[in-house]
Amino acid sequence: xxxxxxxxxxxxxxxxxxxxxxxxxxxxxxxxxxxxxxxxxxxxxxxxxxxxxxxxxxxxxxxxxxxxxxxxxxxxxxxxxxxxxxxxxxxxxxxxxxxxxxxxxxxxxxxxxxxxxxxxxxxxxxxxxxxxxxxxxxxxxxxxxxxxxxxxxxxxxxxxxxxxxxxxxxxxxxxxxxxxxxxxxxxxxxxxxxxxxxxxxxxxxxxxxxxxxxxxxxxxxxxxxxxxxxxxxxxxxxxxxxxxxxxxxxxxxxxxxxxxxxxxxxxxxxxxxxxxxxxxxxxxxxxxxxxxxxxxxxxxxxxxxxxxxxxxxxxxxxxxxxxxxxxxxxxxxxxxxxxxxxxxxxxxxxxxxxxxxxxxxxxxxxxxxxxxxxxxxxxxxxxxxxxxxxxxxxxxxxxxxxxxxxxxxxxxxxxxxxxxxxxxxxxxxxxxxxxxxxxxxxxxxxxxxxxxxxxxxxxxxxxxxxxxxxxxxxxxxxxxxxxxxxxxxxxxxxxxxxxxxxxxxxxxxxxxxxxxxxxxxxxxxxxxxxxxxxxxxxxxxxxxxxxxxxxxxxxxxxxxxxxxxxxxxxxxxxxxxxxxxxxxxxxxxxxxxxxxxxxxxxxxxxxxxxxxxxxxxxxxxxxxxxxxxxxxxxxxxxxxxxxxxxxxxxxxxxxxxxxxxxxxxxxxxxxxxxxxxxxxxxxxxxxxxxxxxxxxxxxxxxxxxxxxxxxxxxxxxxxxxxxxxxxxx
Ligand code: MN
Numbered sequence: 001x002x003x004x005x006x007x008x009x010x011x012x013x014x015x016x017x018x019x020x021x022x023x024x025x026x027x028x029x030x031x032x033x034x035x036x037x038x039x040x041x042x043x044x045x046x047x048x049x050x051x052x053x054x055x056x057x058x059x060x061x062x063x064x065x066x067x068x069x070x071x072x073x074x075x076x077x078x079x080x081x082x083x084x085x086x087x088x089x090x091x092x093x094x095x096x097x098x099x100x101x102x103x104x105x106x107x108x109x110x111x112x113x114x115x116x117x118x119x120x121x122x123x124x125x126x127x128x129x130x131x132x133x134x135x136x137x138x139x140x141x142x143x144x145x146x147x148x149x150x151x152x153x154x155x156x157x158x159x160x161x162x163x164x165x166x167x168x169x170x171x172x173x174x175x176x177x178x179x180x181x182x183x184x185x186x187x188x189x190x191x192x193x194x195x196x197x198x199x200x201x202x203x204x205x206x207x208x209x210x211x212x213x214x215x216x217x218x219x220x221x222x223x224x225x226x227x228x229x230x231x232x233x234x235x236x237x238x239x240x241x242x243x244x245x246x247x248x249x250x251x252x253x254x255x256x257x258x259x260x261x262x263x264x265x266x267x268x269x270x271x272x273x274x275x276x277x278x279x280x281x282x283x284x285x286x287x288x289x290x291x292x293x294x295x296x297x298x299x300x301x302x303x304x305x306x307x308x309x310x311x312x313x314x315x316x317x318x319x320x321x322x323x324x325x326x327x328x329x330x331x332x333x334x335x336x337x338x339x340x341x342x343x344x345x346x347x348x349x350x351x352x353x354x355x356x357x358x359x360x361x362x363x364x365x366x367x368x369x370x371x372x373x374x375x376x377x378x379x380x381x382x383x384x385x386x387x388x389x390x391x392x393x394x395x396x397x398x399x400x401x402x403x404x405x406x407x408x409x410x411x412x413x414x415x416x417x418x419x420x421x422x423x424x425x426x427x428x429x430x431x432x433x434x435x436x437x438x439x440x441x442x443x444x445x446x447x448x449x450x451x452x453x454x455x456x457x458x459x460x461x462x463x464x465x466x467x468x469x470x471x472x473x474x475x476x477x478x479x480x481x482x483x484x485x486x487x488x489x490x491x492x493x494x495x496x497x498x499x500x501x502x503x504x505x506x507x508x509x510x511x512x513x514x515x516x517x518x519x520x521x522x523x524x525x526x527x528x529x530x531x532x533x534x535x536x537x538x539x540x541x542x543x544x545x546x547x548x549x550x551x552x553x554x555x556x557x558x559x560x561x562x563x564x565x566x567x568x569x570x571x572x573x574x575x576x577x578x579x580x581x582x583x584x585x586x587x588x589x590x591x592x593x594x595x596x597x598x599x600x601x602x603x604x605x606x607x608x609x610x611x612x613x614x615x616x617x618x619x620x621x622x623x624x625x626x627x628x629x630x631x632x633x634x635x636x637x638x639x640x641x642x643x644x645x646x647x648x649x650x651x652x653x654x655x656x657x658x659x660x661x662x663x664x665x666x667x668x669x670x671x672x673x674x675x676x677x678x679x680x681x682x683x684x685x686x687x688x689x690x691x692x693x694x695x696x697x698x699x700x701x702x703x704x705x706x707x708x709x710x711x712x713x714x715x716x717x718x719x720x721x722x723x724x725x726x727x728x729x
Contacts, residue, residue, distance in 0.1 A: 176336020485533030
């Protein structure tokens with residue numbers, strides 16, 4: 001681990017070209033070094049290295065002298081003998097206030113229960129309202145801790161990574177400090193989903209030299225065209241962060257080849273006028289992709305970000321994003337709120353700073369207006385966790401729900417009895433259907449009946465999003481409607497039997513159902529049926545087993561026939577297990593790893609990521625082989641199998657590589673063959689790997705490994721094709 005010395009900090013200060021009170025900073029260093037002199041970090045290096053590293057980060061962000069002193073002293077009050085008063089006496093109230101703020105923040109934990117987390121975020125906001133530098137120091141502190149987190153224990157790494165991803169990275173984003181945000185996200189991802197991280201890293205590395213050559217070519221081309229007319233134009237290009245690519249692959253479900261925004265080319269100029277002119281030139285040089293132009297200059301993002309964005313295609317149809325902005329906007333884009341300190345004496349005008357601080361000011365004002373601190377929490381939290389919405393009761397109470405929650409979820413979140421007696425609802429004063437999906441900020445009024453015999457509808461079970469509401473509805477049925485449940489349960493069982501082609505005589509059926517009920521630990525068949533009726537027992541979950549038993553007991557002689565086990569298509573709800581069953585987990589987000597694109601028929605294994613579901617790999621995937629023996633992750637590998645109903649699920653993507661000689665027409669033959677095979681192609685890219693050898697990479701949809709093998713076999717027979725293999729093998 002790199003050890004930071006005071007000399008490094010002094011070098012950074014010199015390089016910044018900005019005025020710093022170096023005398024005071026050296027004093028702060030001496031005090032901190034003395035106070036921490038007997039302490040070591042977990043990695044074994046002297047503790048003082050950490051505050052010095054944090055101070056370096058802050059100099060890079062352009063923060064002021066007080067901030068740097070506070071950074072050096074940020075852990076002394078917490079961890080050593082030195083008190084608040086001593087800091088104030090030697091370094092002044094401003095520095096003491098900053099140290100104090102950071103110390104207090106350090107005591108907050110954000111990985112705890114939800115309400116407590118809201119409370120902690122509220123405290124953070126209050127600290128920020130006092131002096132936003134406290135938060136910036138805290139971000140730098142967290143950044144250095146994350147950079148050095150590899151020495152921590154596994155559990156601690158994951159907790160910190162999750163907290164960083166959920167609270168600190170969004171905060172850095174909110175404050176507009178791009179570099180810090182991206183680095184925090186990338187490091188956190190490495191520990192939250194190490195395999196996913198490696199996948200993206202691997203994909204990027206595969207094509208690194210190609211990508212760099214591409215960027216260089218584009219940059220030169222733009223520069224040449226602009227240099228004549230614009231003196232001070234600056235063009236640079238970069239490949240976007242691992243996490244931003246990861247999000248596109250996993251959360252938006254795109255394949256690596258479909259991602260538009262791997263490349264970002266930045267053009268920096270002096271005036272807004274030039275930005276729009278250059279946009280015109282770019283659209284003249286390259287073909288713009290429709291609907292991808294965004295004008296954040298006339299409409300800045302809430303975090304003050306300003307820029308023109310457009311995505312264009314080069315001659316070879318490779319898409320890339322171009323961002324055009326002024327230097328001034330660029331500083332804000334990189335440093336956000338911190339730009340205020342960096343350029344306070346220089347380029348930036350006073351009015352601009354005011355504008356930039358509008359967000360913070362707004363917060364403080366809201367806080368003054370409303371005594372209900374909860375409001376502020378909710379406005380912040382909705383920024384921090386886009387997965388949640390906040391709904392108001394007519395009396396102004398805030399109820400938080402997951403995104404896509406309905407009126408029914410809301411009613412049950414208020415009170416079980418409100419849900420059970422609901423007959424209608426108004427959103428913002430207007431009557432709406434009960435399956436209406438709610439949006440943050442709406443005021444929802446639930447209309448209830450006094451009728452004691454009123455029943456919630458069974459159909460609600462299909463509509464609700466929260467487990468809370470679902471359980472409450474089920475409980476009502478469990479308690480109030482036993483007879484009805486038994487009838488309902490019997491009907492459902494009947495239906496499932498029919499669908500699974502379970503045919504039995506009357507007496508066989510009685511005996512069989514009794515044995516199933518017993519195996520599920522019910523005392524009577526009635527209890528068993530009632531549980532199915534109110535939804536306490538999910539038939540879909542036990543049916544594979546039931547079917548197996550049935551085949552064993554009654555159809556022994558035919559059980560081997562393959563026709564008996566194909567295609568049980570159960571109605572699949574969105575987001576359900578995607579045709580894979582995972583040992584020990586009922587329902588979870590399942591995603592297919594892009595490194596090996598597993599298909600039904602492949603042997604598979606699951607990797608439990610933290611907060612990102614389970615990723616399914618082929619057992620022989622290189623990433624699996626590399627990490628399955630890592631003791632740190634041992635308990636995260638889980639057994640996974642294809643569910644029966646995955647067999648006919650059409651939507652599996654697979655990528656193959658076809659190696660050909662350079663016979664003209666080989667490519668044409670391949671496309672013809674693929675179209676004859678009725679393969680639905682997503683992408684097809686051909687490139688020369690060395691002279692006389694081409695590789696065609698095709699991504700398409702297949703249903704299983706058999707179909708894939710059939711396609712591979714077919715393609716192998718084309719003249720000029722030397723070999724065909726699955727990508728990543
Ligand atoms: Mn620290």
